[in-house]
Amino acid sequence: MRVRVLGSAAGGGFPQWNCGCVNCDGVRTGTVAASARSQESLAVSADGETWFLLNASPDIRSQIEAAPQLHPRRPRHSPLAGVVLTSGDVDHCLGLFCLREAQPLVVASTERVWRGLAETNALFRTLQRFPGHTRWLELDPEQRVSLPTADGAPSGLTVQAVALTGAPPLHLRAGLAPSELDNIGLLVEHAEAGAVLAYFPGCAQIDGRVRNALARADAVFFDGTFWSNWELKEQGLGERSAFDMGHVPVGGAEGSMETLQSLTQQRFLIHINNTNPVLREDSAERRFVEAHGWRVASDGLELVLGSTGARSA
Ligand code: MLT
Ligand code: MN
């Protein structure tokens, strides 16, 4: 299985347009050791020809242009066959609307996420310009679903949802009680190559189910949004905690570094918020993460998983 990190930052990106925090200002002026990052999304493929996006970020157009494997092979063509969504958050969905140019696509998500997109949302009709334009594939945590190519043939990849403690997208929170299907983790499998990718960009609670799912994977991408629970408040940038926003912090006794110590496969933090000190390559927090065997994902990172040999390019 081929994997490319299209974007590794949380919603807003790094730097974020309306943020002058230490990291955002520092990366603009070149005074911190950090690289700019676009909003989180992965591209995955069994054969290197047909690709699926895991989340469709608002930065999708420049992410596709930066990835040669996603360029058209002939006039009016795209190697993209579909998009798998882990939530209905704007940073995961907005890119869908940028893929509206008459290209049939499969969108795989939970029913909750699909309804949030398609119901009472006139903008969604731009993805339904002709019969078969956008075909929905339901993800149900009990089932492994085969991802089809545009003509309906199997792509070689399957995907399984892992239900997570989370919250509805901010714009749907009023009147909608949280559900485990608002926000999911993904296990993407390329059975022929014997490769499994775990993709968990938003996870509020590391329970046995999460641990078991991550243990099955050859590579793990996990929620690296915040270093600490009160990071936004401490920097004077917000009132909400990491847990309340649906993200387990990286540091601290309850954080992902401590609670996921048993993992041994290659593992990456992704969906990094611009306030997170792990973005700075010379920070104590970055050293801590690396000492625990984790890397901070960066845009353009590529992996090959499975029988062709697990290596990072
Ligand atoms: C999140 O990851 O918590 C959301 O993307 C926040 C948001 O929608 O702004
Ligand atoms: Mn987000």
Ligand code: ZN
């Ligand atoms: Zn910032």
